[in-house]
Amino acid sequence: xTGPYHFLPPKTEKSRRLVAxxxxxxxxxxxxxxxxxxxxxxxxxxxxxxxxxxxxxxGKLLLFHSISQAWSRLAIRAGYPEVRLHDARHRHASLMxxxxxxxxxxxxxxxxSSVSLTLDVYSHVLPSI
Numbered sequence: 001x002t003g004p005y006h007f008l009p010p011k012t013e014k015s016r017r018l019v020a021x022x023x024x025x026x027x028x029x030x031x032x033x034x035x036x037x038x039x040x041x042x043x044x045x046x047x048x049x050x051x052x053x054x055x056x057x058x059g060k061l062l063l064f065h066s067i068s069q070a071w072s073r074l075a076i077r078a079g080y081p082e083v084r085l086h087d088a089r090h091r092h093a094s095l096m097x098x099x100x101x102x103x104x105x106x107x108x109x110x111x112x113s114s115v116s117l118t119l120d121v122y123s124h125v126l127p128s129i
Contacts, residue, residue, distance in 0.1 A: 005061055012111070012113060014108075014111050014112070014113060015111050017108065017111055019109060020109075029053070032053065033053075036055065036059070039057050040057070040058070040059055043057065043058055054067050067085065068084065068085045071083075071084075071085040071088075072084070072085075089110070093106055093109075093110055093118070093121075093122055094122060094125045096109070097122050097125045097126055098125050098126075103115050103118050103119055103122075103126075106118055106122070
């Protein structure tokens with residue numbers, strides 16, 4: 001893909017949401033952000049600040065394909081089979097439901113428009129079904 005990229009608003013109002021993170025992950029992300037800012041300061045004025053978690057050193061957008069490939073390589077290196085990044089989202093939802101997290105909570109975390117959508121997609125992992 002080439003050319004300019006445009007950041008668009010989320011598809012739905014539920015797409016913009018707060019997601020609870022474990023304190024260790026929140027700390028790791030803050031540290032990553034601080035490192036990004038420090039690197040950008042050393043580069044001078046030619047730096048874009050799009051507040052992207054995954055970005056080049058100068059702050060510019062990384063292509064999704066490169067992020068996905070890096071994810072797959074990390075999974076393999078950690079001893080897991082090659083897995084797409086989006087599969088991690090499904091696995092996360094499946095694990096929450098299998099552990100008894102209420103479907104409403106899972107639905108909100110995923111940004112689904114309704115609990116029924118979540119249940120339609122993930123009913124196979126619910127212990128009671």
